[in-house]
Amino acid sequence: MKAIILSGGKGTRLRPLTYTGAKQLVPVANKPILWYGIEDLVKAGITDIGIIISPETGAEVQAKTGDGERFGAHISYILQEKPAGLAHAVKVAQPFLGDAPFVMYLGDNLVQSDLNIFLDEFKTKQLDALTLLCNVPNPTAFGVAEVDQSGRVLRLVEKPKIPRSNLALVGIYLFNNSIHEAIANIQPSARGELEITDAIQYLINHGNQVEARQIQGWWLDTGKKDDLLEANRVILDTCLVAANHGEVDNQSQIIGRVRIGERSKIKNCTIRGPVVIGEDCDIENCFIGPYSSIADQVVILNADLEHSVLLQGAKVLNIQQRIVDSLIGQRAQIKEAPQRPRAVRLMIGDDSQVELA
Template identity: 45%
Template sequence: MKALIPAGGAGTRLRPITHTSAKQLIPIANKPVIFYVLESIAEAGITEVGIVVGDTAEEVRRAIGDGSDWGLRVTYLPQAAPLGLAHTVLIAREFLGDDDFVMYLGDNFLIGGITGLVEQFRADRPAAQIMLTKVADPRAFGVAELDVEGRLIGLEEKPRHPKSDLALVGVFLFTAAVHPIVAGLTPSARGELEISHAISGLMHAGHPVVTTITEGYWKDTGNVADILEVNRLVLEGLEPEIAGVVDDASELIGRVTVGPGAVVRGSRIVGPVIIGAGSVVENSYVGPFTSVAEDCRIIESELEYSVVLGSSVIRGVGRIEASLIGREVEVIPAPRTPRAHRLLLGDHSRVQVCAYL
């Protein structure tokens, strides 16, 4: 069995960060989300991995390399444009050959891994096996309709009026039976080759398609709220470790990790919190469910329930919460006079400011 990881896509819901960075490399507890995907694949005993890459190909290559850090052999498969998940199967045809494969979306996060799912698929070998989970608003997902006996009878992609609350999780398993179906697909109204159409095509051709409803935790980390929520969940299991320097004037409460070369001075940190290697926290408060990446500076500020990416500076700005702050960002106080906000924002930015100065 092989694995296929779609890692292209524009990441429009995470702009402006994804103007310059791959959404699959946004860190969860200071580790890129795609690394969790690679770990799950390796734990399932799969070693051959194809990663479909787009405009951020070089960044993804630099982060993952040849896959040997996970005991994997990685092949990169260029995709000229994000034309749908079924299109990734189409362009991966030569890499996949006639092997069974698991498709695991590179920006999805699934607690518990995929080992059990892969073992079940290897034992039963249906043409396709899909994972479903109940969601509050299924309109943003592929939606499955089951009959009274729990068998799949229909799939819709992002329907306006969903027939159920069962959404497709971003993990799919296929035999080579899917390839002729994908080859015959035409673009949807969105201009994409939909994986839900490929699964429906297998059903209509008489191939067995099996569903598994997961009760575990799953998130598509495609927006800020979901990234912060997944970061919170992962930090809940954080093992405290102090590899850096914490001075006597600082107070660490709960599960706190301070990375190698990091320095904490005169600060209060209430875990779970992770401070990345080489970062400095000085005269500040860092509150629960916060990840600060490597080589950051948090000076005379308060930070809580947030994710800060590498080499950013937050200095003298009071309290920040529920925020995703990109790489090499500088957040500093405005001049006292005139009393006004001064902003330099990229396209698709979103800023919330106090109404009264």
């Protein structure tokens, strides 16, 4: 069994961060989102993995993720020249996949369920396709499945105005090689893309065995800032193991589950977990509140923050207001003016949102 992970796309909902980097490399609990999917697949025994990359961010994904050795896998990189749909990504990956059954995993998803459960059922029942589903309160925002009581998929609809169910497609699919014929026989949708939902519907219409199963546990879509912060909260809540590999002085107080990376220095701070702090950080005269992830080489001086994600090399200096619910990019600097300002001066990237309180 093989797998492909989709790591292309433009990540427009996470701009301005994704103007300069791949959305799948944005960290959750200080680990790139993409890596969670790789680890899930390896845990399920799938080690031959192809990662679909785009011309804009593919080199960065490849440089950061490598050949798969660190995960116990072999990773191949497959270039998708343009974002022409999920089914198009499978078409591009066909030389890598050959006739092997495979898992298709969207690289910006995080799931708690054990993939082995679904792999075993897919193999035992010799299905042509198995889609994973999750109950959602807002099905109009997703691809939605209509299934019968036995789990057989009757129909798939992409972002329906009047949904027939609240079962959303999670973004993890299991296929045998019949999906390639289906993709060869569908046409681009109204938005000009080859939709995987159309390919699966083709299988359904031609009598193939297509079933669906609901995942157990959480499913996290990290496409927007608030979604990413929620994913960070859930991962810290469920997965963080406390450890201190840095230097914490006697004036500091560490409360709850906190992980501190090597060579990081904590001076005169209160840190209330769950919090993860990367390597080579300098944090002084600060309060770091719950559900914060601080990447490597971050500097925070005379500031308070909580429920926030700071990427590598960010600096937060001398801020009187508490920073909350924030996502701060690589090497970004936030600092207060030397004198108390009567006006606000900002340099903000395209598509940013600013709230002044």
